[in-house]
Amino acid sequence: MPSSMGSVAENEPMCSTSQSTMESDCSANLHQAYTESSNEYIRAYLKAKNDYGNYSCSGYKCYLDVIKQDLKPFSQGIDKKMIELTIPKGVKYIIMDGRVYREKDCLFPSRCEGVDYFLNSIKEHIPNTQLVINFHDWPQVNKHFNQLLPVFSFSKTDEFFDIMYPAWSFWKGGPALSLYPKGIGRWDEFYEKLVQKSKIWTWNKKKNLGFFIGSRTSSERDHLILLSRGHPELVEAKYTKNQAWKSIKDTLNEPPSKEVPLEEHCHYKYLFNFRGVAASFRFKFLFLCKSVVVNVGNEWDEFFYRGLKPWYHYIPMNKDDSQEQYKSLLLFLIQEDEIAQEIANRGFDFIFNNLKMQDVKDYWKELLVQYTKLLKFKPKLDKDLVDVTTP
Ligand code: UDP
Structure with a gap:
């Protein structure tokens, strides 16, 4: 990932403008720095084309390696004792004879x-099984501090043993905004709506601007917000309120901005994604605008992230990249419009073809079939579970 431009401190002017000689030195330096990073971007783009030019996969099969990798630590099998120790970390589920049972109490x-x-x-496709699902944002089983336990979480970093499952919010229970008071969910409906928007907001109609809107769930977002305040001609990035908002400190010393619906993200060419508390649900939506997605930080995963390839389907940045690096990437994308559009189209195609609601269900199915093979005991129903089977 290009990262050679980080020499100017945050919030400092990019160049001194006090003397005309300095001015010309400065613009020459900036030009050289821009050319260097631009070459680096071109190299990364060409390498990705070379590495992934023949990359092809279909639906949930694009993510099978993730199942393999997540289940590998459990290759010796999962016994009843392990499951008993896992129960306090989440909600217990049993699937038995085609019916679904779970603990009655559910925090969310x-x-x-x-x-x-x-x-x-x-x-109907799952053998009798038992599992424990974590509904918090944060994963549960840190490799350094915990013994190996099979808890299912929607997102994690490499530091965790948690087994990733497709988040609840593909259907229900995503973050509630004033725009979406019942919470963001129904991926199938957003999928249709965003695809329609992408047909209206075609590449040449989009603004040549970076865009991000969201709350300050992670300070990793600050660099882009600050760049936007100094360079609104390059990027529109703003903080909104979330339920934890108390004062303008929570929106980096400016009043919170009005929320912007996901459909309106499609008006911009360069859409930024950042982690939140864990991975942000925003990532998958951005691709369906057919805008180019810039993903900042690669630590936090959801099950489908690794199917997408950097510089091929999206553009990667490091979480600690400076404002100057954001600026140089945006200038590059504006300059190299065809490259940006090519990556935008490939990202769109990948999510459109391989993250349909059916692919999400198929992933769940494959995950549970493989997981159940590891169980060393026959699950039994307890009286405290409720039947949540629906037709
Ligand atoms: N969001 C949105 N419009 C806004 C603000 C947020 O559509 O004006 C969406 C955003 O894309 C994400 C969700 O609301 O899917 C929560 O965003 P936030 O930044 O609050 O938290 P995150 O989950 O990204 O940490």
């Missing part, structure tokens, strides 16, 4: 309903 009822939906759609 709509998140549980989101998962209930997926388990119900695949229940």
Whole structure:
């Protein structure tokens, strides 16, 4: 990932403009720095084309390596004792004879309903099984501090043993905004709406601007927000309120901005994604605008992230890249419009073809079939579980 431009401190002017000689030195330096990073971007883009030019996969099969990798630590099998120790870390589920049962108490009822939906759609294809699902944003089993336990979480970094599952919010229980008071969900409906928007907001109609809107769930977003305040001609990036908002400190010392619906993200060519508390649900939506997605930081994963290839389907940046690096990437994308459009089209095609609702269900199915092979005991129903089977 290009990262050679990080020499100017944050919030400092990019160049001194006090003397005309300095001015010309400065613009020559900037020009040289721009050319260097631009060459680096071109190399990364060409290398990705070379590496992934023949890359092809279909639907949930694009993510099979993730299942293999997540289940590998459990290759010795999962016994009853391990499951008992896992239960306090989440909500217990049993699928038995084509019916779905779970613990009655669920801290986030709509998140549980989101998962209930997926388990119900695949229940006939799953052998009897038992699993523990974590509904918090944060994964549970840190490799350095915990013994190996099979807990399912929607997102994690390499530091965790958690087994990734497709988030509840593909159906229900995503973050509630004033725009989406019931919470963002129904990926199938957003999928249709965003694809329609991408047909209206074709590449040449989009603004040559970077765009990000969201709350300050992670300070890793600050560089782009600050760049936007100094260079609104390059990027529109703003902080909104979330439920934890108390004062303008929570929106980096400016009043919160008005929320912008996901469909309106399609008006911009360069859409930024950042982690939030864990991975942000925003990532998948951005691709369907047919804009180029810039993903900042590669630490936080969801099950489908690794199917997408850097500089081929999206543009990667490092989480600690400076404002100057954001600026140089945006200038590059504006300059190299065809490259930007090519990557935007490939990112769109990948998500459009391989992350349909059916692919998400198929991933759940394959994950549970493979997981169940590792169980060393026959699951038994307890009285404290409720039947959440739907037709
Ligand atoms: N979001 C949106 N419009 C806004 C603000 C947020 O559509 O004006 C969406 C955003 O894309 C994400 C969700 O709301 O999917 C939550 O965003 P936020 O930044 O609050 O938290 P995150 O989950 O990204 O940490």
